[in-house]
Amino acid sequence: MSSLLKITDLHVAVDEKPILKGVSLELRQGEVHALMGPNGSGKSTLAYTLVGHPKYEITSGTIEIDGTNINELDPCERARLGLFLAFQYPVTIPGVKVADFLRHAVTNIRNPERKEGEGLIPMREFRKELKERMEELGMDLEFARRYLNEGFSGGEKKRMEILQLAMLQPKFALLDETDSGLDSDAVRVVSEGLKKLSGPQMGSLIITHHERLLEYNVPQFTHVMLAGKIVETGDAELAHELHNHGYAAIRERHPAEAAEEQERQAKAQTANAGI
Amino acid sequence: MSTDTPVLEAQIGGGDYQFGFHDPTDKYVFQSRKGIDRQIVQQISEMKNEPAWMREFRLEALDIFFQKPMPTWGGDMSGLNFQDIYYYVKASAGQEKSWDDVPEDIRKTYDRLGIPQAEKQYLAGVKAQYESEVVYGSLQEDLAKQGVLFTDTDSAVRDHPDLVREYFGTVIPSADNKFAALNSAVWSGGSFIYVPPGVKIEFPLQAYFRINTQNMGQFERTLIIVDEGASVHYVEGCTAPTYSSDSLHSAVVEILVKRGGRCRYTTIQNWSNNVYNLVTKRAKAYGDSLMEWVDGNLGSKLTMKYPAIYLMEPGARGETLSIAFAGKGQHQDAGAKMVHCAPHTSSRVISKSISKDGGRASYRGLVKATHDAHHCKSNVVCDALILDPHSRSDTYPYIEVNQDNLTIEHEASVSKIAEEQLLYLMSRGMTEAEASAMIVTGFIEPLVKELPMEYAVEMNRLIELQMEGSVG
Numbered sequence: 244m245s246s247l248l249k250i251t252d253l254h255v256a257v258d259e260k261p262i263l264k265g266v267s268l269e270l271r272q273g274e275v276h277a278l279m280g281p282n283g284s285g286k287s288t289l290a291y292t293l294v295g296h297p298k299y300e301i302t303s304g305t306i307e308i309d310g311t312n313i314n315e316l317d318p319c320e321r322a323r324l325g326l327f328l329a330f331q332y333p334v335t336i337p338g339v340k341v342a343d344f345l346r347h348a349v350t351n352i353r354n355p356e357r358k359e360g361e362g363l364i365p366m367r368e369f370r371k372e373l374k375e376r377m378e379e380l381g382m383d384l385e386f387a388r389r390y391l392n393e394g395f396s397g398g399e400k401k402r403m404e405i406l407q408l409a410m411l412q413p414k415f416a417l418l419d420e421t422d423s424g425l426d427s428d429a430v431r432v433v434s435e436g437l438k439k440l441s442g443p444q445m446g447s448l449i450i451t452h453h454e455r456l457l458e459y460n461v462p463q464f465t466h467v468m469l470a471g472k473i474v475e476t477g478d479a480e481l482a483h484e485l486h487n488h489g490y491a492a493i494r495e496r497h498p499a500e501a502a503e504e505q506e507r508q509a510k511a512q513t514a515n516a517g518i
Numbered sequence: 519m520s521t522d523t524p525v526l527e528a529q530i531g532g533g534d535y536q537f538g539f540h541d542p543t544d545k546y547v548f549q550s551r552k553g554i555d556r557q558i559v560q561q562i563s564e565m566k567n568e569p570a571w572m573r574e575f576r577l578e579a580l581d582i583f584f585q586k587p588m589p590t591w592g593g594d595m596s597g598l599n600f601q602d603i604y605y606y607v608k609a610s611a612g613q614e615k616s617w618d619d620v621p622e623d624i625r626k627t628y629d630r631l632g633i634p635q636a637e638k639q640y641l642a643g644v645k646a647q648y649e650s651e652v653v654y655g656s657l658q659e660d661l662a663k664q665g666v667l668f669t670d671t672d673s674a675v676r677d678h679p680d681l682v683r684e685y686f687g688t689v690i691p692s693a694d695n696k697f698a699a700l701n702s703a704v705w706s707g708g709s710f711i712y713v714p715p716g717v718k719i720e721f722p723l724q725a726y727f728r729i730n731t732q733n734m735g736q737f738e739r740t741l742i743i744v745d746e747g748a749s750v751h752y753v754e755g756c757t758a759p760t761y762s763s764d765s766l767h768s769a770v771v772e773i774l775v776k777r778g779g780r781c782r783y784t785t786i787q788n789w790s791n792n793v794y795n796l797v798t799k800r801a802k803a804y805g806d807s808l809m810e811w812v813d814g815n816l817g818s819k820l821t822m823k824y825p826a827i828y829l830m831e832p833g834a835r836g837e838t839l840s841i842a843f844a845g846k847g848q849h850q851d852a853g854a855k856m857v858h859c860a861p862h863t864s865s866r867v868i869s870k871s872i873s874k875d876g877g878r879a880s881y882r883g884l885v886k887a888t889h890d891a892h893h894c895k896s897n898v899v900c901d902a903l904i905l906d907p908h909s910r911s912d913t914y915p916y917i918e919v920n921q922d923n924l925t926i927e928h929e930a931s932v933s934k935i936a937e938e939q940l941l942y943l944m945s946r947g948m949t950e951a952e953a954s955a956m957i958v959t960g961f962i963e964p965l966v967k968e969l970p971m972e973y974a975v976e977m978n979r980l981i982e983l984q985m986e987g988s989v990g
């Protein structure tokens with residue numbers, strides 16, 4: 244039976260400032276969803292909230308996996324239930340080698356009951372698997388020995404996120420602008436990589452501004468976010484349209500949210516001018 | 519990938535201190551009464567059957583010890599009572615030849631510390647200092663053939679008197695500081711190494727130290743002479759059992775690295791929480807030589823330790839890498855001294871400290887250049903990681919320079935574990951404790967990778983142990 248990630252009327256605040264204002268969405272294993280929307284509309288906020296970033300406070304609404312409310316679970320517990328976020332801005336962890344980090348991550352995700360200090364998956368098995376995944380993504384094996392994201396270029400960081408996705412095989416993959424800031428070659432590698440990983444076992448929510456990723460990974464659903472709400476849901480055609488014509492039509496169709504967006508931007512500008 | 523994989527998989531049992539066991543003490547062959555005076559010092563010298571010059575050296579140092587006031591800087595030493603300490607305990611009847619001859623209970627202790635395993639592969643020799651005397655020692659034959667001397671310092675006084683007398687106390691005179699004077703008066707054990715010209719020892723030489731009697735001070739004295747063009751890496755590791763009343767560890771380490779020689783001295787210390795660890799370490803590095811201190815300090819109540827390198831001739835280089843971990847009730851006051859006594863010398867200090875649960879880590883460093891030491895370079899980098907708001911980190915860099923023609927760089931940073939880093943690791947299935955330990959392990963990795971493999975593993979285990987239950 245396929246698993247279901249269900250988001251119901253989610254309200255989220257950061258530093259007591261409301262950002263998400265009632266988001267509902269259902270993502271099934273095996274489905275591909277695109278999440279689009281202008282900058283600042285709340286896409287990353289939704290992604291962070293789903294993986295349990297402590298700064299993002301759920302003020303109302305629920306997140307459930309197969310009927311179990313996960314609002315109160317920490318990021319580690321959620322990851323072990325099969326949630327994964329490919330970060331828009333992956334952080335650097337100095338001194339921690341990619342291979343070491345991944346071996347711990349893989350062990351924890353595959354044995355959700357594992358306690359700290361308990362054994363890791365066997366070295367040989369892990370190495371073989373890592374090598375295969377890295378080759379598939381056209382990554383130099385030398386990466387396994389580097390420190391996590393330290394000195395990585397933008398493209399290398401994004402590829403590292405996809406490698407983690409490949410190794411961890413989550414039920415629900417959230418990809419936050421995994422294709423931005425990359426040259427077209429890198430976009431192709433990432434798009435193909437994601438396509439290869441997709442299948443009946445993985446549901447994905449792809450946050451993107453570009454076409455390419457969605458050409459390789461055609462969404463069954465496209466959601467459009469504006470001012471903290473999903474204002475429209477359509478199919479792949481909607482994504483295509485937004486890409487060609489921008490958000491003007493969306494704003495016209497949803498004047499209340501568009502006004503709110505403007506108000507928020509104006510506020511942000513005055514705040515910045517004050518500095 | 520091979521050296522780092524055990525990093526976070528150590529399985530450390532409960533309790534505060536993994537090696538907090540101790541052996542029955544009624545088997546001691548000789549134990550001096552508590553306290554310190556001329557009679558005790560004479561008795562120590564007699565027990566050791568020492569030549570007159572060493573007895574004189576001790577007695578002179580004792581006078582200096584009494585004259586010198588306690589240092590008023592550094593850490594709090596008010597809990598230290600010199601008259602409430604045993605200054606000499608001899609644990610077994612004599613120097614043992616092979617592992618099998620070592621008394622059973624002592625062997626058990628070392629088994630639990632993992633020494634025989636450590637010896638197996640590529641160790642050139644093991645010296646295990648048990649209490650005040652070295653009870654076990656071995657040195658690979660080929661080293662002996664090359665003229666390398668590796669023995670406990672007591673034996674060296676007996677067997678190589680000329681060599682010892684020439685150098686003993688020349689790098690660190692008794693009058694240097696109160697604790698150097700104390701060590702000079704009551705010293706016992708420690709290692710003596712002489713590497714003849716051009717001999718390069720490929721494997722680290724090792725020694726383990728341990729304190730095992732309540733209120734017993736440990737005053738080992740180490741002297742290393744690296745002759746011209748020779749090289750050696752000496753490794754020393756410490757673990758101590760837990761006791762309720764305070765103990766004192768006050769060692770003196772003197773090193774000479776002659777022209778073109780290389781010496782690396784690696785220490786990992788993990789004293790139990792009641793130990794005052796007040797150590798004087800100094801090296802003199804001559805022309806085109808390289809001296810390196812790698813110093814890891816965990817545990818103890820108070821550690822004051824500033825390994826020094828005197829760069830005596832042009833081309834001499836000095837490097838100190840230090841890691842300090844200050845946990846609950848602990849103060850690590852550690853650092854480095856670099857003294858440029860000649861032109862065209864260079865030094866580098868990298869210091870990393872971690873403080874947690876109210877611990878305090880201080881970096882105290884000195885870079886000094888004499889008036890004719892032009893064209894010198896010194897680079898000091900201090901990074902501190904503070905794990906909670908109750909903990910503390912300070913930096914005290916002192917620079918004494920009478921020269922324009924030299925470059926001194928000093929960088930210091932203080933950081934906390936970033937929320938974003940924790941989130942990133944936790945979102946990959948790491949628990950909060952595991953994620954924190956991973957970040958801390960990564961923080962010290964640049965130093966840990968300089969350690970011999972089994973020490974790197976041990977270091978990471980100790981960090982794990984210190985991090986256990988730190989969060990959540």
Ligand SMILES: Nc1ncnc2c1ncn2[C@@H]1O[C@H](COP(=O)(O)OP(=O)(O)O)[C@@H](O)[C@H]1O
Pocket residue numbers: 257262280281282283284285286287288289298507
């Ligand atoms: N950590 C944060 N601190 C303060 N404001 C935030 C934070 N994260 C998001 N916001 C605010 O929430 C709104 C939505 O941001 P975000 O979710 O990043 O949008 P998107 O990813 O769609 O561009 C913006 O106004 C942004 O400034």
Ligand SMILES: [Mg+2]
Pocket residue numbers: 286287288331419420
């Ligand atoms: Mg975003």
